[in-house]
Amino acid sequence: MGQCRSANAEDAQEFSDVERAIETLIKNFHQYSVEGGKETLSPSELRDLVTQQLPHLMPDAQEFSDVERAIETLIKNFHQYSVEGGKETLSPSELRDLVTQQLPHLMPSNCGLEEKIGNLGNCNGSKLEFGSFWELIGEAARGLKLDGPVPGS
Structure with a gap:
């Protein structure tokens, strides 16, 4: 996922609220991980x-x-x-x-979204709980390289 695309100042498109929220979580984690x-x-x-x-x-x-x-942004988007x-x-x-709508820059369509969806959750693909969504967000965060601020943040 992060190998597919990294967030950097060269990206001309506006990042979504969810993508900016992930950036905030990563930056704050790294600020404290010394x-x-x-x-x-x-x-x-x-x-x-x-x-x-x-x-x-x-x-x-x-x-x-x-x-x-x-975190509130992530929860609100999940509920939305x-x-x-x-x-x-x-x-x-x-x-x-x-x-596809909230993470277009962090998880473009060529990054195996369908396979990731299939691997999340244990409910025969019928419903995914928030924990599975959080795993996907964690995967997006782990693969993200922040070379500069996310546009719009």
Whole structure:
């Protein structure tokens, strides 16, 4: 997926809200992943990230952080596309629509979308839960190379 296309300043098209949300999550993760490299967080780094970027998980928090807004964007988009079977699942066609409309730069059609959809979830392809969507987002994030800011962010 990330091998198919990376987000960089040369991309002329506007990135979707979901793509910008993924960029925010990756940037914030990398900002805190210092001790063991960019792919992992130590317990203290995770504590710092949660305390500083996810303060609403802590008592008496006031404003949402960038990471919280990015997660909220992902959840809202999942619910926006989950029409057929309720807000908790996506049909393969709903997931296909979400990915093609909201992740056109991070997961173009030539990156094996149908195979990825087939590999997600264990429900004979009938419905995909949020966890399966999150796996797909994680795959998009792992493959993403941020050479510059995502357009529109």
